[in-house]
Amino acid sequence: MIQAFHVYKHYDRESSALTDVTLQIKKGDFCFLTGPSGAGKTTFLKLVFREELPSQGQIIVGGRNITAIPEKQIPELRRSVGVVFQDFKLLKRKTVLENVAFVLRLLGLPPKEQKRRAFASLKSVGLHHKMHAYPLQLSGGEQQRVAIARALINEPMLLLADEPTGNLDPDMAMEIMALFQDVNARGTTVLVATHDREMIQRMAKRVVALDRGRLVSG
Secondary structure, eight states: OEEEEEEEEEEETTEEEEEEEEEEEOTTOEEEEEOSTTSSHHHHHHHHTTSSOOSEEEEEETTEETTTSOGGGHHHHHHTEEEEOTTOOOOTTSOHHHHHHHHHHHTTOOHHHHHHHHHHHHHHTTOGGGTTSOGGGSOHHHHHHHHHHHHHTTOOSEEEEESTTTTSOHHHHHHHHHHHHHHHHTTOEEEEEOOOHHHHHHHTOEEEEEETTEEEEO
16 A cells, blocks of 8 residues: 655755655555654654655555656545544534535535535534534544544544644543544554554554664664
């Protein structure tokens, strides 16, 4: 699902976010990407999502070399990749249902289909009863579940999560991980960036570790 070959990312001459990273994550895997702050976790996810390009090296996602695809094909790539952020990135003035349906609205789907699929996605994370609420009326854990529902609305082949439990208490964090396990059980490849060692140990999944931009295990 993800293949990285000798990937480097430089932001300037004196600092490297990633240095010679080569790894493979197979289709259907559930994998943690870990390391201390500044290790390069977020940078790697941005490269996989094609938010940024590597300075050197190749990245293959779902059989496509995303470092070489033309700009016009990037939206198609992103429709097959769900992304969950630590700070949720919900639109505060839109309801929960509108937040989840937003991607479908951009794609031009009929309003009725938008609502149907958004409701189904919210139901999959146990929040369909809050569909008319606004983000600030929800707890942190509920907001994160809305963000997950939004990421899953297109039934992505790959789900990326960047410190998705960093602002949550331990019990809520495990609830979020249980949702990711359910998603993974349905066939979606899951890559979670986190520095939460306790959670990683409890989950007992594959771990890929970065340190100062270099792959040190995994």
